[in-house]
Amino acid sequence: MTARYCYLLKSSWLRLLELAYWPTMQMxxxxxxxxxxxxxxxxxxxxxGLLLGAVLLWDVLFRGQLGFTFTxxxxxxxxxxxxxxxxxxxxxxxxxxxxLMSLVRLLIGxxxxxxxxxxxxxxxxxxxxxPLIALFINLVLTGWAVGxxxxxxxxxxxxxxxxxxxxVMILLLPLCCVYYPIWVLPAWLQPVAWSLAPTYVFEGMxxxxxxxxxxxxxxxxxxxxxxxxxxxGFATFLYLLRSARHNGTLxxxxx
Amino acid sequence: MNLxxxxxxxxxxxxxxxxxxxxxxxxxxxxxxxxxxxxxYLCKKYGAHWAVDDVxxxxxxxxxxxxxGGNGAGKTTTIAMIMGLVVPTAGRAVVLGHDMARERHxxxxxxxxxxxxxxxxxxxxxxxNLTVFGRLYGVPNVKERIDALAQDFDLVPILDxxxxxxxxxxxTRVSVAKALINQPEILLxxxxxxxxxxxxxxxxxxxxxxxxxxxxxxxLLSSHNMMEVERLCNFVIxxxxxxxxxxxxxxxxxxxxxxxxxxxxFLYLARSDH
Numbered sequence: 001m002t003a004r005y006c007y008l009l010k011s012s013w014l015r016l017l018e019l020a021y022w023p024t025m026q027m028x029x030x031x032x033x034x035x036x037x038x039x040x041x042x043x044x045x046x047x048x049g050l051l052l053g054a055v056l057l058w059d060v061l062f063r064g065q066l067g068f069t070f071t072x073x074x075x076x077x078x079x080x081x082x083x084x085x086x087x088x089x090x091x092x093x094x095x096x097x098x099x100l101m102s103l104v105r106l107l108i109g110x111x112x113x114x115x116x117x118x119x120x121x122x123x124x125x126x127x128x129x130x131p132l133i134a135l136f137i138n139l140v141l142t143g144w145a146v147g148x149x150x151x152x153x154x155x156x157x158x159x160x161x162x163x164x165x166x167x168v169m170i171l172l173l174p175l176c177c178v179y180y181p182i183w184v185l186p187a188w189l190q191p192v193a194w195s196l197a198p199t200y201v202f203e204g205m206x207x208x209x210x211x212x213x214x215x216x217x218x219x220x221x222x223x224x225x226x227x228x229x230x231x232x233g234f235a236t237f238l239y240l241l242r243s244a245r246h247n248g249t250l251x252x253x254x255x
Numbered sequence: 256m257n258l259x260x261x262x263x264x265x266x267x268x269x270x271x272x273x274x275x276x277x278x279x280x281x282x283x284x285x286x287x288x289x290x291x292x293x294x295x296y297l298c299k300k301y302g303a304h305w306a307v308d309d310v311x312x313x314x315x316x317x318x319x320x321x322x323x324g325g326n327g328a329g330k331t332t333t334i335a336m337i338m339g340l341v342v343p344t345a346g347r348a349v350v351l352g353h354d355m356a357r358e359r360h361x362x363x364x365x366x367x368x369x370x371x372x373x374x375x376x377x378x379x380x381x382x383x384n385l386t387v388f389g390r391l392y393g394v395p396n397v398k399e400r401i402d403a404l405a406q407d408f409d410l411v412p413i414l415d416x417x418x419x420x421x422x423x424x425x426x427t428r429v430s431v432a433k434a435l436i437n438q439p440e441i442l443l444x445x446x447x448x449x450x451x452x453x454x455x456x457x458x459x460x461x462x463x464x465x466x467x468x469x470x471x472x473x474x475l476l477s478s479h480n481m482m483e484v485e486r487l488c489n490f491v492i493x494x495x496x497x498x499x500x501x502x503x504x505x506x507x508x509x510x511x512x513x514x515x516x517x518x519x520x521f522l523y524l525a526r527s528d529h
Contacts, residue, residue, distance in 0.1 A: 004379070004387040011378040011417070079374040083433075086338045087391045088364040245342045248301060251335050251372065 001089065001097030005071055009104075019109035023059045027113050030055045031121040051179065052123045053205055056114060058178045060136055061198055062169050063109050064143025065150075067102035069165040072151040076159060085250055091238055098151070099144050106140065131208050134219040135201050141226035142197045148233035152240030158249055177202050197225040291316040291441055291473035292337060296346035299332050299497075306332045308497035309346070316440075319467055319474040321488035323481075325525050329497040330477040331372065334443050337475065338368055350441060362441075364392055369434040370445035374426070377419025381410055381429050384418055385436060392437035404432040407462050423450040431459055435466060442467075442474045448483060456480075460487060481518040491517070493524055500524060 009015060034052050075081045084094065117123050126132065146168055153161040176198035177185065185193055193199045200222035207215045244250050292314040299307040307329040314320045322330050335341040337348045339359030348355045353362045375384045382401060389397035405411045408428045413421060418429060427450050434442060447463070448456035460483060467474055478484050484491060485505050493501040493508075501508065501524055505517050514520045 001387075001391070003390065004376070004383075007379045007383040007387070008376065074376070078376040078378075079372075080376050082340060082370070082373045083375065083388070084391075086340055086363065086366075086368055087388065088360060088393070089391050090360060242342075245340065248299070248306075248332070248335070248341045250340050251331070 001084075001094060002100050005074075005097065005101040006104075008074060009108075016108060019063075019105050020112050023063065023109050023113040024116060026055060026059065027052075027117055028120075031117060031123070034121055034123065049123060050206060050209055052117060052121065053125060053128070053209055054178050054202060056110070056117065056125050057135060057139060057201065057205060058173070059110055059113070060106065061139040061143050061172075061201075063106050064102055064140045065146045065169055066143075066165060067105035067109075068098050068144055068147025069150045069154075071098050071101045071105070072147070073154065073162065073165065076154060081155075082250055091241060095148060095234060095237065098147065102144060102147065103140065128205070128208055131204065131214045131219075134214075134216075135205055138197060138201050138219065138222045138226055141223075141230060145226065145229035145233035148230070148237040152237040155244045156240040156247070156249060158252065172196060172198060175199075181206060195225075197222045197229060200225070289316050290314065290349075291318075291351060292475060293349040294333070294337065294346070295349070297333065297336060297343050297348060298345040299329075299336060299341060300344040305497050307336065307343075310494070310497070310499050311346075312492055312499065312502070314473055314475055316473050317467075317471045318489045319476060319487050321484040321491040322475060322477040322494065323479075323484060323491060323521060324477075324494035327496075328494040330494055331370070331445055332497075333494070334368070334370070334445055334475065334477060338366065338443060339363070364437065365439060366441040366443070367392070367434045367437055367439040368443040368445070369427075369430045369447050371427075371449055372445070373430075375418050375429060375433060378417055380415050381418055381421070382414045384429065385433060388433050389436050394437050400436060400438075404435060408432045408459070424452060424455055427451055428455070428459065431462075438470055440470070440472055442472055444474060445477045446479065447476070448478070448480060456483070463487065481516065481521055485517050493521065495524065 030051055034049070075084060114125050117125065128135070150161070150164045150168060153164060175185075175189070175193050176196045177193055178198070182190055182193050182199060182203060200218045204215045204218045204222070207213045207218070290313045294310060294312050297307055297310045298305065310329070310333060312320075322333065324330050332341060336343050337350060337355060339348075339355035342356045351362050351365060353359070355362075379387070385401045385404065386397055389400060394400050401414075405414055408431065410425075410428060410432060413425055413429075418426065421429065427447070431444075431447055434444065434447075442463075444463075448459050451459060463474065464487060466472060474487070476484065476487060488505070490504055491502065491508060492499055501520075503511065508520045509516060512520045512523055514523060
């Protein structure tokens with residue numbers, strides 16, 4: 001399956017370009033804001049750095065999920081899903097190949113942008129050091145869990161559920177405290193935010209950038225949440241696949 | 256004696272659902288001949304509509320069975336349930352001894368299918384598509400298998416072209432080649448020559464005939480082309496509105512309805528009130 005997706009990627013340079021296009025555009029907007037804030041008051045350097053770090057990590061989360069879901073949607077758009085579902089391919093193998101391709105697409109899309117940020121705005125995300133790996137892994141895991149649920153919904157409800165690929169993550173944006181610390185939220189909303197794995201990542205990022213402290217406790221809690229998310233995501237994917245087989249929606253996929 | 260025989264509906268058989276219709280013409284197989292596909296009281300209901308309505312038949316190993324019927328007769332849904340892509344509302348489809356609703360992964364590697372309702376990824380070349388499916392089916396020596404299929408189906412000149420840029424006929428040949436990539440024991444074909452010109456269609460039929468004889472494969476063929484069915488199939492099942500309305504060898508059906516050929520039998524049945 002991974003070979004199939006690699007064939008697809010190499011078949012079009014436009015697809016490759018698109019992977020980096022949106023992250024680059026977003027980075028340019030926020031990068032100029034960073035430059036403006038820094039030029040206005042050098043005391044705002046940390047704040048501006050937080051913004052850029054948050055933008056980059058948010059993109060990891062968003063693109064990780066999009067990479068997973070879009071790779072799945074390619075099968076629906078090309079009316080190839082029934083071919084796969086009637087082959088010996090197991091759901092676990094399909095999910096594993098989607099995860100791998102999500103990672104490939106993510107790296108193609110974000111690595112050039114991080115270097116561009118360094119070049120244009122002198123902001124080095126790699127200065128986060130080893131903690132960056134923990135932040136990255138946790139965000140990718142969340143993206144996969146959400147991708148599994150959305151792919152399942154597309155299988156069950158057809159292309160009517162396609163827009164979820166773009167919209168679900170936007171729902172998380174205000175809740176998982178990407179650009180501001182969690183104490184900004186009303187007290188009643190904070191438990192909701194702490195139930196979301198990305199909140200731990202962005203809190204962890206702020207701890208590294210502002211205080212120079214790596215909060216391993218946050219990363220471990222986040223990892224535990226992500227394992228639970230993945231288990232729920234995969235169970236939901238299997239349930240929706242079973243439901244799609246009962247409702248016959250796999251037969252009409254792509255129509 | 257026919258390989259497949261009719262028997263009278265058992266009015267006392269247990270029903271899968273309370274409102275399931277009672278009449279159907281189930282069939283049994285000669286016990287001496289092993290079955291490749293067994294369909295028992297198969298039903299599929301979408302909302303209030305019975306897409307497949309109490310269908311039973313047995314396909315013995317090594318035979319080619321034609322599944323005929325107009326649009327909406329339930330052929331594609333029946334094939335999808337045999338492949339395990341759709342779960343029956345009631346009844347079951349058993350392939351090589353495995354219930355497809357529950358154990359499909361045990362047998363999917365020994366089957367394959369072709370359908371005009373399904374496409375291969377258009378941006379991948381023919382070779383890439385066949386390679387992907389060869390690997391998915393665990394075909395040893397995929398490259399050699401692709402070369403052999405390319406020779407059989409005249410795909411050599413188009414092996415490195417994007418599948419989406421092929422003509423409808425070329426795409427159909429690629430799909431049939433994909434269906435044979437794993438040399439399946441069970442082959443389900445949904446209108447395999449629908450978009451082919453008469454010459455290419457004849458070629459594909461010959462390839463299928465040779466494959467069936469060499470491999471001893473079992474083929475369930477859905478088609479609107481009566482000449483094709485007469486030529487390839489040992490036995491014919493005719494469906495209408497989700498039910499089996501007639502079955503038999505071509506000769507039997509022609510004699511039973513006192514018609515000239517299967518085409519006329521089909522037209523007669525299609526225009527009758529069932």
